[in-house]
Amino acid sequence: MSWSPNQPDSVDALFERRKAPVLALADDARTVAEACHGMARRFHRGGKLVVFGNGGPSTDAQHVAVEFVHPVIVGKRALPALSLTADVATVTGVANRAGLEDVFAHQLRIIGDPADIALGISTDGDCANVRRALETARDLGMLTVALTGGDGGAIARTPGLDHVLIARSTDPRVVKEVHVTTYHVLWELVHVFFEQPGVLTPEVAS
Ligand SMILES: O=C(CO)[C@@H](O)[C@H](O)[C@H](O)[C@H](O)COP(=O)(O)O
Numbered sequence: 726m727s728w729s730p731n732q733p734d735s736v737d738a739l740f741e742r743r744k745a746p747v748l749a750l751a752d753d754a755r756t757v758a759e760a761c762h763g764m765a766r767r768f769h770r771g772g773k774l775v776v777f778g779n780g781g782p783s784t785d786a787q788h789v790a791v792e793f794v795h796p797v798i799v800g801k802r803a804l805p806a807l808s809l810t811a812d813v814a815t816v817t818g819v820a821n822r823a824g825l826e827d828v829f830a831h832q833l834r835i836i837g838d839p840a841d842i843a844l845g846i847s848t849d850g851d852c853a854n855v856r857r858a859l860e861t862a863r864d865l866g867m868l869t870v871a872l873t874g875g876d877g878g879a880i881a882r883t884p885g886l887d888h889v890l891i892a893r894s895t896d897p898r899v900v901k902e903v904h905v906t907t908y909h910v911l912w913e914l915v916h917v918f919f920e921q922p923g924v925l926t927p928e929v930a931s
Pocket residue numbers: 779780781782846847848849850851852855
């Protein structure tokens with residue numbers, strides 16, 4: 726569906742647009758499943774999930790973290806996760822001295838462990854601080870997962886990242902909706918793999 730920033734949707738178009746996230750996600754099902762498989766393996770090794778992003782994605786980061794720590798479905802196992810966006814003292818303190826580009830990377834250098842998972846969220850894939858944090862996580866040996874949009878931006882072109890999930894739309898509204906759907910699927914599928922250790926063999930991973 727074509728989209729122009731200055732042309733309001735009709736009511737029909739607005740509801741039609743809601744189908745796009747699910748369709749986009751279905752196209753990328755294997756990529757998403759591979760990321761979840763890798764994440765489940767890290768949780769089994771005692772790793773934690775560390776999530777970050779700016780603006781809207783900063784609250785997505787908090788949302789992802791709480792899904793893992795306090796699952797919406799009662800009885801689901803909690804898994805360790807935190808967001809790097811929730812502590813305004815840390816974010817502003819690092820930004821003030823080291824610059825905004827280092828706010829997430831700095832925190833990862835302090836709290837990151839090689840067993841951990843870094844999940845960076847950026848609507849256009851070009852956020853410098855998300856990219857720098859993913860590079861830092863990669864260099865620490867963490868599993869790196871990026872959630873981006875458009876053509877994936879600079880983050881998709883960053884060498885050595887493990888899983889780059891791209892919401893393939895130029896419409897930022899669609900990208901954001903794909904992201905919300907994707908991280909709920911991530912949470913569910915990680916549990917599927919985590920709870921069936923037999924599925925976590927290297928043969929299946931390859
Ligand atoms: O996310 C929202 C609103 O939902 C924006 O206002 C947001 O603050 C900005 O686009 C941020 O710069 C996010 O950048 P990006 O990495 O997600 O492209």
